[in-house]
Amino acid sequence: MEFKEAKDKFISTWGSLGTLWGINKAMAQIHALLFISPDPMSMEEIMEELGISRGNTSMNLRALMDWGIVHKVNVPGERKEYFESEKDVTELSRQIAKERSRRELQPTIKVLKDISSIEDDGSAKTKEFIKQTKAMHDLADTADAMMNRIVSQEQNWITKTLVKFLK
Amino acid sequence: MEFKEAKDKFISTWGSLGTLWGINKAMAQIHALLFISPDPMSMEEIMEELGISRGNTSMNLRALMDWGIVHKVNVPGERKEYFESEKDVTELSRQIAKERSRRELQPTIKVLKDISSIEDDGSAKTKEFIKQTKAMHDLADTADAMMNRIVSQEQNWITKTLVKFLK
DNA sequence: ATAAACTTTCAATATATTTTGAAAGTTTAA
């Protein structure tokens, strides 16, 4: 396989996998491109490389910065802004886990807590509702605790966990 | 909060959260409805309750069965088919982890393995590409190993892990 | 202060995904 082919494959695989961690195609592709680039890239270079519009590039770079996985860098003597991706996959996982917890899990946990607290009127449907939404609440809490551990500073939690439990 | 209000909130929260585990709104809502229903429901009842078409209900029930989290049940003396959800959240997590690994993670791991094996021509961009795609491959492998552990029969892995590491 | 270089915004447009509903298909009872 040629470099060019491998690169295109990486970018498109990452792009279509984007939904796995809740981002759109262009956003994932920009991230993929920066992730494998040895040097920071300008907006011009990114839109050129991916064949997407200036507006699209601008908006998705912003979104990636909101996720905390792409940063602006200043290249001395250049007026343009340059961008680089977080390169450390451990740190990348941390940021993604942190953002997904904040954006999705925590709001859900709050709703589950509220609705599982309705008064038990003794009917079968109410009993089942309370039981099941409580179980879901516990599960979401557990998932959130795991994510928080991934996010926390403790080094290599994932690896340590695996060594202990999988070997 | 009234039962009806809590129920609608659960169904719509689950519906909009569907994307978190890669399913569409109707599919998530049907699942939510069955998850809190004390009894199996017919297609008629589901489409009535959620206000969706027969075709939509049929297709999404099929998809939920493909995911292994909804099952047909035979109600004696009834000609219609009835459906019920997996009620145990542990088993639910297992099925979802298993399916997501199979559908998304494993194909990605394969691509990453292939493309990170291109020949090193010594250039900076090739070196960076190989380094970064290898790191991503390792991460994906680790994630898949975790999912497999969740999927495996070992009871309460999540809980045990949490007790050991989070307390 | 001016203007060139660059970035952002957002209404319009394009694309992708979901939903509908009626026709076709299947099963069951008599």
Next chain:
DNA sequence: TTAAACTTTCAAAATATATTGAAAGTTTAT
């Protein structure tokens, strides 16, 4: 075997999401 009861399929329509590009906005150099 017939027909009623029920389910599935899928082309068309509706909806939701992503993308464009040009105008407006901002920054920098002189």
